[in-house]
Amino acid sequence: MSKTNLTRRGVLKTGAVAGAGFAAPTIFTAQSAAAFTNEPTGSSVTLGFNVPQTGPYADEGADELRAYELAVEHLNGGGDGGLMNTFSSKALQGNGILGKKVEYVTGDTQTKSDAARASARSMIEKDGAVMITGGSSSGVAVAVQALCQEAGVIFMAGLTHSNDTTGKDKKANGFRHFFNSYMSGAALAPILANNYGTDRKAYHLTADYNWGYTTEEAVRTSTEAMGWETVAAVKTPLTQTDFSSYIAPVLQSGADVLVLNHYGGNMVNSLTNAVQFGLRDKLVNNKNFEIVVPLYSRLMAKGAGANVKGIFGSTNWHWSLQDEGSKAFVKSFGTKYGFPPSQAAHTCYVQALLYADAVERAGSFNPCAVGEALKDFQFDGMGNGPTLYRGEDHQCFKDVLVVKGKENPTSEFDLLEIVEVTPVEQVTYDASIFGGELGSCNPGA
Amino acid sequence: MEAIILQILNGLDKGSAYALIALGLTLIFGTLGVVNFAHGALFMIGAFCAVTLSRILTLSHTIVDDTQTDFLGNPLKVDVPYVMDWFGEATGSAIIDWAVPLSILFAIPVMIAIGVIMERGLIKHFYKRPHADQILVTFGLAIVLQEIIKYYYGANPIPTPAPAAFKGSFDFGAMLGFDPNIIIYPYWRIIYFAFAAVIIGAVFAFLQFTTFGMVVRAGMADRETVQLLGINIDRRFTLMFGIAAAVAGLAGVMYTPINSPNYHMGMDFLVLSFVVVVVGGMGSLPGAVAAGFLLGILESFASMREVLAVLPGLNQIIIYLVAIIILLTRPRGLMGRKGVMEE
Numbered sequence: 001m002s003k004t005n006l007t008r009r010g011v012l013k014t015g016a017v018a019g020a021g022f023a024a025p026t027i028f029t030a031q032s033a034a035a036f037t038n039e040p041t042g043s044s045v046t047l048g049f050n051v052p053q054t055g056p057y058a059d060e061g062a063d064e065l066r067a068y069e070l071a072v073e074h075l076n077g078g079g080d081g082g083l084m085n086t087f088s089s090k091a092l093q094g095n096g097i098l099g100k101k102v103e104y105v106t107g108d109t110q111t112k113s114d115a116a117r118a119s120a121r122s123m124i125e126k127d128g129a130v131m132i133t134g135g136s137s138s139g140v141a142v143a144v145q146a147l148c149q150e151a152g153v154i155f156m157a158g159l160t161h162s163n164d165t166t167g168k169d170k171k172a173n174g175f176r177h178f179f180n181s182y183m184s185g186a187a188l189a190p191i192l193a194n195n196y197g198t199d200r201k202a203y204h205l206t207a208d209y210n211w212g213y214t215t216e217e218a219v220r221t222s223t224e225a226m227g228w229e230t231v232a233a234v235k236t237p238l239t240q241t242d243f244s245s246y247i248a249p250v251l252q253s254g255a256d257v258l259v260l261n262h263y264g265g266n267m268v269n270s271l272t273n274a275v276q277f278g279l280r281d282k283l284v285n286n287k288n289f290e291i292v293v294p295l296y297s298r299l300m301a302k303g304a305g306a307n308v309k310g311i312f313g314s315t316n317w318h319w320s321l322q323d324e325g326s327k328a329f330v331k332s333f334g335t336k337y338g339f340p341p342s343q344a345a346h347t348c349y350v351q352a353l354l355y356a357d358a359v360e361r362a363g364s365f366n367p368c369a370v371g372e373a374l375k376d377f378q379f380d381g382m383g384n385g386p387t388l389y390r391g392e393d394h395q396c397f398k399d400v401l402v403v404k405g406k407e408n409p410t411s412e413f414d415l416l417e418i419v420e421v422t423p424v425e426q427v428t429y430d431a432s433i434f435g436g437e438l439g440s441c442n443p444g445a
Numbered sequence: 446m447e448a449i450i451l452q453i454l455n456g457l458d459k460g461s462a463y464a465l466i467a468l469g470l471t472l473i474f475g476t477l478g479v480v481n482f483a484h485g486a487l488f489m490i491g492a493f494c495a496v497t498l499s500r501i502l503t504l505s506h507t508i509v510d511d512t513q514t515d516f517l518g519n520p521l522k523v524d525v526p527y528v529m530d531w532f533g534e535a536t537g538s539a540i541i542d543w544a545v546p547l548s549i550l551f552a553i554p555v556m557i558a559i560g561v562i563m564e565r566g567l568i569k570h571f572y573k574r575p576h577a578d579q580i581l582v583t584f585g586l587a588i589v590l591q592e593i594i595k596y597y598y599g600a601n602p603i604p605t606p607a608p609a610a611f612k613g614s615f616d617f618g619a620m621l622g623f624d625p626n627i628i629i630y631p632y633w634r635i636i637y638f639a640f641a642a643v644i645i646g647a648v649f650a651f652l653q654f655t656t657f658g659m660v661v662r663a664g665m666a667d668r669e670t671v672q673l674l675g676i677n678i679d680r681r682f683t684l685m686f687g688i689a690a691a692v693a694g695l696a697g698v699m700y701t702p703i704n705s706p707n708y709h710m711g712m713d714f715l716v717l718s719f720v721v722v723v724v725g726g727m728g729s730l731p732g733a734v735a736a737g738f739l740l741g742i743l744e745s746f747a748s749m750r751e752v753l754a755v756l757p758g759l760n761q762i763i764i765y766l767v768a769i770i771i772l773l774t775r776p777r778g779l780m781g782r783k784g785v786m787e788e
Contacts, residue, residue, distance in 0.1 A: 059601040241710070248629070305606065
């Protein structure tokens, strides 16, 4: 009879070690034989679309998802090809990416960093996504970008406007097409000076989180350089819904301009409250009182309704642009869905195509090769004029739109009108001013 | 001085909303003994009654305007509301403009019906269960209701403006002898405060001066004795649930011009309203109203720039800070009754 050395304690220990091994994130283990994380080996490649499907930005997320689905259709040779027809790079052939059919999985960010990281992780580990893209918040973008850096996949940011995404929190695996707070300030200030004069006193209400701070700083710096004085800057809680107690003291301060560094529901409510208080009907310092919203989105404008009329702001893209790229995208999206695309939809669609194009030009899905192909890539025909993906910080540089709430909209989508297309030179800055280090590319595996 | 007057005014309308929601919560707790976490959702559904009526009033047929084009270059389709066809452009526009006040009439029966269905269909099965079970089931119900609203109306806020006649603000400062524009206050918020005062007064009068109210008060004090007298107190309490739902719903209807309604607005008020109820004293109707206004005003003062310069972040914790202080010094709240929620 043979004697075994099995003991209850030994079995438990062995089981625990084995269990821990199996439970360890497969990001760090499963691809050890591959050249890079989630290297596609079959006839298809999977992209991960991480957008808010629940929560306050669900409508914006739905528009992003529509754009991604359209991009996948075009990449696989369906539809009218959209922006592939006007894109200056001709690497995309409508046969997928590197001949592999494009498939996709979706995750729900809930506009919460933890949830967004969990959904991105799931798409990478369980679904084999080789690239993650999407989102409607800078907090989410920074969090998911860091995860993608660790996991060794490319992150193509969706709607994120904070300087930090490609500033102090930039990563080698992360790329942003959307513009940022600095660019909004630089584009808006001259228009504000032209329309409201250089002798103005501004009162800032700022959402108490990262994006709010960078936007306030950008607008303050730009407007003060034009001669404006900042009389006060008040932080408002992100959860605030009624801004009356913040708006009521504005007139007492002697300010004649109110700058609302708010986004989403905060902006809808603060602007509605400010208009309710009749601020825009007041004459202060012998000037008409004015309100400024540094970052507009169509969904915000829709939520605020008639209150946006005549109010200046900035935007990354607008469907009324008349360049060939914009017209092609609006036609493609409008024909499929029955209404014009938002700026969130545009930036997401463009990011999906830019990624696919970079893979084609690199001849590989390896994130380091893709990153090299995107670095300092100059392109045109995507709706924003000539654009540079700057290698130093992975930020796109292109013209910025200054818009104004339309006085007589013809539909629920026709809420903003373009006041000026600010040339890219005016919004370009030195990459070092926001600090941060890209680090080196991580291919994972 | 001007700043103090201004923040008191701000606190009054904020307090009005807290007071109306807390009043309904207290009515339900006082009559049925249920801690109703779905009450914020009733406030939200009330707001969406205004959105719904607004949409009904703007039901349209489409005409093609060949002189304009849409975003795809096709002739522009223009929606023409039926009410304009039926009543002429001026009257039709006025009806649409007054959608929010008209929604009061629409919301009362709808909210009473929702309240009664909610009580008979779900909540009555939890009367004898622990408060923790009641909280879980009503909180779950609140999530279900807000997801239903999100499914049909989307996640984006929906602008629902006040009638044009009430846009702009009243210059209290000029009336009180201060410089113009120093103390201004929107007309609609004045109306909201007055409306809340009327509703609160009506509820108290109903309970105080009607036979029905007297029976309900008797039932709140001693349910078993009232039942022994042969009175069907359950039916009256069910109706009180409907009335409490209507009070929350009306608070929501009138709130829509202040902030564009969205599916989440009930949750934003729910926690604060529970704090209001606890500070006021569980089961005390005057306590709920007094605490609503007190906390609304304190919250406004805590948001002042001068206060925040000394105590940053006070605006985010003031309500909870006051709740802690009051509960430490008066464990039953401002006007709480002995024996309520103490078993």
